[in-house]
Amino acid sequence: MKINKSNRVQNILGIDYPIVQAPMNWITNAEMVAAVSNAGGLGILGFNAGPDAKDDNVPLSQKIRNEIREIQSLTDKPFGINLYSPPEGTEVDNVFVRTTLNVAFEEGVKIIVAVGEVNRNIFREIKERNGVIIFRELNPTVSSAKIAEENGVDIIVATGYDEGGHIPQRAIGTFSIVPTIVDAVKIPVLATGGINEVRGVRAAFALGAEGVFVGTRFIVSEECPASDEAKQDIILSKAEDLLMVSSLQRSTPHKSAREFADMYKNGISSDDVEAEITKRGGIRTGMLDGKVEEGIVSVNTAIDSIKEIKSVEGIVKDLMADFLEK
Ligand SMILES: Cc1cc2nc3c(=O)[nH]c(=O)nc-3n(C[C@H](O)[C@H](O)[C@H](O)COP(=O)(O)O)c2cc1C
Structure with missing residues (x-):
């Protein structure tokens, strides 16, 4: 298969390789995010990130601001932040959403990974503030992908049932949902769910994706703040026992x-x-x-291919092998 070495995902996000590190609650921090961006991918700051995350006395806005500033001290490359995209009508009351959005824009973070449901008000606000929207619907459907596209989303994530974290309730696997969403929209699609190695990346591109959105594989990295016990546990566990x-x-x-x-x-x-x-x-x-x-x-269902803890840069190089200068 011929891989296009420069694509829309790279152009929109300003990155060298079409790989986005998926946000993961509790187990991202500045070091990890900056490492992904420095390696040529796009790091994304997840919820409850960094050393202040567990401290109830630190206000949420300060926790997010500190971590963003820490990333900025470690990289001058683009990175993004995770935003919960609640059902339309509920967002006004959501302090969490408001705080994340305001602090991100105040600190100059323009790439927002909105995860949840289509929310036209939130999409409009991000575009009015000149942001870039990567949208991941928790339970992806063709109709909401089209609405997202019509309402300014720049890049859409097609999430398969294979993924780690909260899994799509329609139980449609990655091999099925990626081409479905690719056919439904004209904006670029990132594939996610079970992509832990270069064969998964090649499959994603064969299905029409223009980039990959990778969570579980990045957990087993030197920079991920997950504990060593959890990383070893992932290496030793088998998909058939999940x-x-x-x-x-x-x-x-x-x-x-x-x-x-x-x-x-x-x-x-x-x-x-x-x-x-x-x-x-x-x-x-x-x-x-x-x-x-x-x-x-x-974790995702592809853990059998995770055999060692590697640096974030090593993981990006492994997955992006087809994109590296030969
Ligand atoms: C431990 C863990 C925590 C996660 N937490 C979040 C989260 O807070 N917000 C979110 O949008 N997605 C979260 N996700 C989902 C990831 O962003 C992403 O969709 C998923 O990891 C991609 O699939 P993969 O694990 O197969 O690479 C989480 C995933 C994992 C494994």
């Missing part, structure tokens, strides 16, 4: 994860199981603190 702990998440199999999976299998609603997961700390406990038996370790 557990659905609710309809929303899968985890590597450990004590709490087994309990959650049993609750879910025995008919306790996904919402109720999720409430229990949150109570016990979820990915913060399992991945940031490394108590894998107590929290959960949320």
Whole structure:
């Protein structure tokens, strides 16, 4: 397959390689984001990032501002920030959304990864403030991809059921959703869900994507603030043993994860199981603190190909092998 070495994703985002590091709650920080951008991809600051994240006395705006400034001290390359895109009508009340947007623009961060639902008010505001929108619908559909395109979204992410984190509830796999969204819109599409190695990148491009959006593989990097226990756990775990702990998440199999999976299998609603997961700390406990038996370790279904901790730069080079100057 012929790979186009310069594409719209690179041009829109101003990056060397068409790879975007997916935002991940609790386990991104300035060092990781800057490392991805310095390696030629696009780093994205996730929710609850950095050393202040756990400190309830630090206001949210200050936490975000500090981390953005730290990234800016480590790179002069573009990077982005994760924004929750709530259902239309609810955004006015959402302090979290307002704070993230205002601080991002005050600090000169223009690339916004809006994740959630189509929200025309939020899209309009970002465009009015000269921002770039990467939109990832949690449960992607053709109709909302078209609405997103009509309302200023620059790049859209097609998320497959294979992904780590909160998984799409329609259970459409990456191989299915990517061409569906590619055919539905004219804007460039990033493929996500289970892309941990160059073969996944090639498959994504073969399906019509113009870039990849990668989460799980970047967890097992030197720069990711996830604990070493969680990184080793991902290396040692097998896809065939992963557990659905609710309809929303899968985890590597450990004590709490087994309990959650049993609750879910025995008919306790996904919402109720999720409430229990949150109570016990979820990915913060399992991945940031490394108590894998107590929290959960949320990953994609392609973990069998993750065999070692590498530098972020090494991961970008591996995945972007076809784009490197020969
Ligand atoms: C541990 C973990 C936490 C995540 N947290 C978030 C989040 O806070 N916000 C978000 O938009 N997506 C989140 N995601 C989803 C990722 O942004 C991305 O969609 C996913 O990781 C891509 O699939 P992959 O893991 O197969 O590469 C998370 C994913 C993981 C694995």
